Amino acid sequence: MNNRKSRGTTSFLLGNEAIARAALEAGIHFASGYPGTPSSEIIRTIVPYAEKSNVHVEWSVNEKVACEGAAAAAFAGLRSLAAMKNAGLSVALDFLTHLSMTGLGANNGSMVVVVCDDPDGHSSGDETDSRWLARFSYAPLLEPSSIPEAKQLMRWAFELSAEYDCHVMLRSYTRLSHASTLIELEEIRQKGVQSHTDSSVSISPYLAIDKHADVIKRLARIRERFEDSSFNTYEGPDRPELIIICGGSGYLCVRDAVESLGIDQSVGILKLATLWPFPKQLVADHLARTDRFLIAEEVDPYIEIHVKETMVDDGRNGKQIFGKESGHIPAYGEITPDRVISALADIRGMEYTGRSAEYGKKIAAQADPLIVGRGLAWCPGCPHRATFWALEKAIKQDRRNAYLTGDIGCYTLDVFPGGKSLQNLLHAMGSGAGLASGLGQLGRFGYEQPVIAVCGDSTFFHASIPALINAVTNRSNLIQVVLDNQATAMTGFQPHPGTGTNALGQQAPKIEIEDLCRAMGCRVTVADPFDVRSSIRTIRHLLKEDTGVRVLIMRRTCELVRMREENFKPVTVSVDDEKCKGDECRICTSEFRCPGLVWDDLEGYASIREDICSGCGVCADICPFNAIAKEEVA
Amino acid sequence: MKNWPEPFNLVVCGVGGQGNILISRLIGRILTAQGYIVSIGETFGAAQRGGSVFSSLRISKKRLYGPLIPEGRANVILSLEPMEALRQMKFLGNPEVMVLSNSKIVQPVDVLVGRDNYPDFDKLKSTITNLSKHAWFVPATDIALDLGSPIVTNIVMLGALVGSKTMPISLKQAEDEVRATIPDSQIELNLEALKKGYQAALGADAA
Structure with a gap:
């Protein structure tokens, strides 16, 4: 929606943009989130409407705080949205489980939590299925099957939230969030309200048992509503040979599969959009139509298990359920048209090939040998490449086998083919600091390796701070390297508390990482990763200090951010082929691994x-033979 | 278009950072304006950092399709890097597929490091040609560098797609979309890139 010239009442929108648009049309007052692929475009889309449509928009410090802010707005009688990726929902869950217990305070407020899952883990370390977490946290759950439906479901989610006085969850996924199509736009109309809270009332989850009983009753009422929802649809014959039950991404894959096999006259498709509470009666009615069912969904067998539960409750025996548990649909990963085609062909005993076997053989014989993997790597000019270069050299020179705990951000690319694989342990946001805090206290068990944690600037604020406080107060020994590139780079350069700007690009109080770390009792050093030699010396020195919590801030703006602002190369580099040692060295390409520097196989030396090339000039400093010259651009 | 396959499946692929998303959206909007129902699927995020990227466009006269193309069903593959064209043909190719590729290679990191070798370009080209109905190789990066900006390589390839006449898109429709979408200061450069790509495809021998 951004940067596009208006085209009347329709617009070509990303799934995430359609979700944001629906929230605006529903009249939201408050939107918050923490960036994470594939969710980041939701909050970004709302930013331009902050002024003209009077919406508070923020990038929160983490997902839990984003949900707390959005809930606060609902308690004050407003409409709010919180958006995050699947991993972020886990961060927010402690609050959301309690929020379900209290409801939204009966003050006419409403709140929708959008979670974007990443089946196949295209941009994530896991592909966890958030649908379970809706059930776990007693939240009504809607799941769209297409972008137009996502927009409609979002509008409905706000109505449900207001009506039942609880937050509603909408699950998106990569193939919806990052797909786009033409969408009808309606007017953005916000209800003018005077926000207020009632100081005479205490809203809390205590006494938990009574509140839980209320929540169960609320969910029962919502279930009744879901049984009749027009978003749950059936298409196909009255008495089909087989019914495919699907939701989310599964639906359009099923349509493709049924069309490819030409079996629309004999199979039915039951599409479910209201997934928790599960519409048992509706499903039971369809169970009566036939005896064979295929459940087509991603990632976990969520619908499948609920269908089986419904079968038992409804006293129906003798039904055949095909899906993930029968092995017809893979137990992990995305749902695709081909996965449904192959399941259907197997169940119905049909032969199907997407293309001729002869062509497939040719591909295997001629194409496969020519295709080389294309692993992820840091961008040309990325400061992280220089930081990891310095870390590797310093650790080698230190000779004590330092152990690195990693974190989530562009520096995670260290463990991909373009990186150095220095990070030994890598898990969730902020876990690098927590793991290092633990390792750094194992001296009594003979643990002698120096411990280094690495994290980025946005990650530092999101989840590293409590772990560092833990390390200081428990006398752990570690170095925390903060790779401060002045942006949440991996997800699209969003601001964070250390950038001095907010989501709207306005000036905000800048929280200095070094001030915060000193206040927590850490010793702090700041270095420039592009000054490679000095960075190596600094890291070696910090390793020698050996005790206490030492923070090293490697500060250099993300190259993509700099290029955007400055749009020029600060230096030009060139290779002197007289000095280049050729194949006997090759350090610049085989070890430094910048995409701007390639090996010329014919000539046998490096070339730019x-x-x-983005003109950072670092390669000139890592060449042991001074064969790369850099010249400042005037 | 004669022999319209329902739906028409277009793949736009390349290496992260080459701008495949922008041109796939331009194409999506051009076709939408003509009344086609278009669904685009993309992957971005981590894949941007030097990895293989691709957008799939499902273009229909009847209904909204899901973003994923079934095996062997690409009608046209538009690639900003030659090996990436072949990578998409591996799963989506078929004897009828039309392929348009930038001829400039981008070395994967495993090649930079010396762990792997980039395939011989002539062999790559002849393989793509053998496994497709028609293949066009356009020196899009060189054309863009001549225009003073490697950033418009993607727009050169969009021009080449229009010039190949493999899709129901006229040069004027593409120009109008560029004018409607690209920031004002960049319009002239992009229109020039579009035209150069268009001419390159007309001039290039369809192998």
Whole structure:
């Protein structure tokens, strides 16, 4: 929606943009989130409407705080949205489980939590299925099957939230969030309200048993509502040979599969959009239509298990359920048209090939040998490449086998083919600091390796701070390297508390990482990763200090952010082929691994790709033979 | 278009950072304006950092399709890097597929490091040609560099797609979309890139 010239009442929108648009049309007052692929475009889309449509928009410090802020707005009688990726929902869950117990305070407020899952883990360390967490946290759950439906479901989610006085969850996924199509736009109309809270009332989850009983009753009422929802649809014959039950991404894959096999006359498709509470009666009615069912969904067998539960409750025996538990649909990963085609062909005993076997053989014989993997790597000019270069050298020179705990951000690319694989342990946001805090206290068990944690600037604020406080107060020994590139780079350069700007690009109080770390009792050093030699010396020195919590801030703006603002190369580099040692060295390409520097196989020395090089000049400092010259651009 | 396959499946692929998303959206909007129902699927995020990226466009006269193309069903593959064209043909290719590729290679990191070798370009080209109905190779990066900006390589390839006449898109429709979408200061450069790509495809021998 951003940067596009208006085209009347329709617009070509990303799934995430359609979700944001629906929230605006529903009249939201408050939107918050923490960036994370594939969710980041939701909050970004709302930013331009902050002024003209009077919406508070913020990038929160983490997902839990985003949900707390959005809930606060609902308690004050407003409409709010919180958006995050699947991993972020886990961060927010402690609050959300309690929020379900209290409801939204009967003050006419409403709140929708949008979670974007990443089946296949395209941009995530896991592909966890958030649908379970809706059930776990007693939240009504809607799941759209297409972008137009996502927009409608979002509008409905706000109505449900207001009506039942609880937050509603909408699950999106990569193939919806990052797909786009033409969407009808309606007017953005916000209800003018005077926000207020009632100081004479105490809203809390205590006494938990009574509140839980109320929540169960609320969910029972919502279930009745879901049984009749027009978003749950059936298409196909009255008495089909087989019914495919699907939701989310599964639905359009099923349509493709049924069309490919030409079996629309004999199979029915039951599409479910209201997934918790599960519409048992509706499903039971369809169980009566036939004896064979295929459940097509991603990632976990969520619908499948609920269908089986419904079968037992409804006293129906003798039904055949095909799906993940029968092995017809893979137990992990995305749902795709081909996965449904192959399940259907298997169940019905049909032969199907997407293309001729002869062509498939040709591909295997001719194409496969020519295709080389394309692993992820840091961008040309990325400061992280220089930081990891310095870390590797310093650790080698230190000779004590330092152990690295990693974190989530662009520096995670260290463990991909373009990186150095220095990070030994890598888990969730902020876990690098927590793991290091633990390792750094194992001296009494003979643990002698120096411990280094790495995290980025946004991650530092999101989840590293409590772990560092834990390390200080428990006398752990570690170095926390903060790779401060002045942006939440991996997800699209969003601001954070250390950038001095907010989501709207306005000036905000800047929280200095070094001040915060000193206040927590850490010793702090700041270095520039592009000054490679000095960075190596600094890291070696910090390793020698050996005790206490030492924070090293490697500060250099993300190269993509700099290029956006400055749009020029600060230096030009060139390779002196007289000095280049050729194949006997090759350090610049085989170890430094910048895409702007390639190996010329014919000539046998390094060369610069002008269309790729960003002009950081670091390669001139890592060449042991001074064969790369850099010249400042005037 | 004669022989319209329902739906028409277009793949736009390349290496993260080459701008495949922008051109797939331009194409999506051009076709939408003509009344086609278009669904685009993309992956971005981590894949941007030097990895293989691709957008799939499902273009229909009847209904909204899901973003994923079934095996062997690409009608056209538009690639900003030659090996990436072949990578998409591996799963989506078929004897009828039309392929348009930038001829400039981008070395994967495993090649930079010396762990792997980039395939011989002539062999790559002849394989793509053998496994497709028609293949066009356009020196899009060189054309863009001549225009003073490697960033418009993607727009050169969009021009080439229009010039190949494999899709129901006219040069004027593409120009109008560029004018409607690209920031004002960049319009002239992009229109020039579009035209150069268009001419390159007309001039290039469809192998």
